[in-house]
Amino acid sequence: MLRTAASHAARSLLAVALLATAASGVGVAHARGLSWGTSEATVAVTDLPRQGxxxxxxxxxxxxxxxxxxxxxxxxxxxxxxxxxxxxxxxYTVETPGARDRGARRIVCGGKRPTTPDACWYTSDHYASFKRIVQ
Incomplete structure (x- = not known):
């Protein structure tokens, strides 16, 4: 009985969190505790390295x-x-000065049309973390 009550309480808290985050504009996946790593971090285009x-x-x-x-x-x-x-x-490769190969830096873009992507992310550590590129 105690386990059922705890489970019900946890579901209630999740529902409240989902409603609160939906109202605030935070993504539902984030409210559920699902993480996209550091993809929610951002970097301005002007703050990318020159090669980026x-x-x-x-x-x-x-x-x-x-x-x-x-x-x-x-x-x-x-x-x-x-x-x-x-x-x-x-x-897409972001050149790394002094690297003998493609290096670890990339830009990953998503969308139907490559020249007008829905969103792009920068990684300096070969996909271990991402920052969403913002204007």
Missing amino acids: RQTYQLILDGGPFPYGKDGSVFGNRERLLPRERRGYYRE
């Missing part, structure tokens, strides 16, 4: 991109970005 600003502009311009993998589907296997159908996200 250049890559972001190339995305909006439709290229040309310096790496063959730029524009390829990003699978979101880490599940740090909002869940979307496969093919929604595309990844």
Whole structure:
């Protein structure tokens, strides 16, 4: 009986939290305790490293991109970005000065049209964390 009462109380608290966050504009997934890692953190376009600003502009311009993998589907296997159908996200390399390969920095954008993405995220640590790019 005690377990049932505790479960009911927990559900009631969740319902109150969902209503409060819906009213405040916070995402339901966040209210449920589901995390998208640091994807809720933001970075202004102007605060991206120079190479990040250049890559972001190339995305909006439709290229040309310096790496063959730029524009390829990003699978979101880490599940740090909002869940979307496969093919929604595309990844682009942000050059890292001194790196012998593509480095760890990327911009990942989601949407139907690559040159007008719904949203883009920057990662400096090869998908371990993300910051949503804002104007």
